Amino acid sequence: MLRKFKKWYKKNFYDKDARLRERYLDIKNHDVVINGTTYFLAKAMIPDIPEILGIERSVYGGQTPWDEVAFQNELKRKEDRLYFVLRRNDILAAFIGCSLNNDAKDCHITNVAVAPHFQNHGLGYFLVTTTIKKARQMECKQVTLEVRISNLNAQKLYHDLGFKDAGIKKNYYYGDHEDALNMVLDLTKIDNSDLL
Numbered sequence: 017m018l019r020k021f022k023k024w025y026k027k028n029f030y031d032k033d034a035r036l037r038e039r040y041l042d043i044k045n046h047d048v049v050i051n052g053t054t055y056f057l058a059k060a061m062i063p064d065i066p067e068i069l070g071i072e073r074s075v076y077g078g079q080t081p082w083d084e085v086a087f088q089n090e091l092k093r094k095e096d097r098l099y100f101v102l103r104r105n106d107i108l109a110a111f112i113g114c115s116l117n118n119d120a121k122d123c124h125i126t127n128v129a130v131a132p133h134f135q136n137h138g139l140g141y142f143l144v145t146t147t148i149k150k151a152r153q154m155e156c157k158q159v160t161l162e163v164r165i166s167n168l169n170a171q172k173l174y175h176d177l178g179f180k181d182a183g184i185k186k187n188y189y190y191g192d193h194e195d196a197l198n199m200v201l202d203l204t205k206i207d208n209s210d211l212l
Contacts, residue, residue: 043057043058043059043098043100045057045058045059048102048142050102050137050138050139050142051137051138053104053137054104055102055103055104055109055139056102056103056104057100057101057102057146058100058101058103059098059099059100059101060091060099060100060101060111060113061091062088062091062092064101064108064111065084065087065088065091066084067101067108068087068101068108068111068129069083069084069087070108071108071110071111071129071130071131072129074131074132075129075130075131075132076129079191081127081189081190081191082127090113090115090126096115096116096117096118097113097114097115097116098113098114098116098147098150099111099112099113099114099127100112100113100143100146100147102139102142102143104134107131108131109130109131109134109139110128110129110130110131110134110139110140110143111127111128111129111143112125112127112128112143112144112146112147113125113126113127113128114126114147114150114151114159116151116154116156118154121155121156121157121158122156122157122158122159122160123147123148123150123151123154123156123158123159123160124159124160124161125144125147125159125160125161126161128140128143128144128161128170140170140173141173141177144173144174144177145177147159148177148201148203151203152203156203157202157203157204158200158201158202158203158204159179159200159201159203160182160198160199160200160201161174161179161198161199162185162188162196162197162198162199163196163197163199164189164194164195164196164197165184165194165195165196165197166194171197171199174199174201177201178201178202178205178206179199179200179201180199180200180201180202181197181198181199182198182199182200183197183198184196184197184198185197185198
């Protein structure tokens with residue numbers, strides 16, 4: 017009995033990271049309006065994986081950088097992973113995922129993709145800024161990501177949000193071995209109001 021009390025006491029009064037995870041990783045599914053169009057924002061779940069892979073195929077020329085097992089492993093990790101999906105009329109329009117490293121206070125965006133017929137409508141911007149806000153709530157000090165050297169549109173979006181170039185990762189991508197640009201957003205130097 018005393019052991020249970022100590023565990024409860026530690027979790028509720030000493031483990032600040034656990035309290036932050038409990039508070040901010042519990043996402044409530046809800047409607048959002050992006051550039052005048054209503055979408056449904058939800059935490060990604062295992063049944064979303066086939067549609068997520070479909071978006072990857074449509075964006076990456078028939079390839080899926082991550083397979084079904086990789087996404088299953090990510091979505092099962094509730095304490096240090098966060099994945100969102102955006103739906104329009106029950107069709108998956110976009111998704112984003114990140115890993116949270118409490119020790120390094122780092123939020124690493126692992127995946128972000130928008131279905132081709134939903135691109136250029138602000139969905140990528142919305143998902144990235146939502147993830148940045150969650151990272152700030154979790155008291156992360158930075159957000160990091162990799163982007164293909166050839167993906168100039170995504171690089172522009174990240175630069176517009178304040179990300180800085182932080183080096184090249186040679187032969188980073190599976191399959192075509194394209195280089196990746198590593199990018200970092202220092203959260204200690206921005207204000208949440210900058211993301212509105």
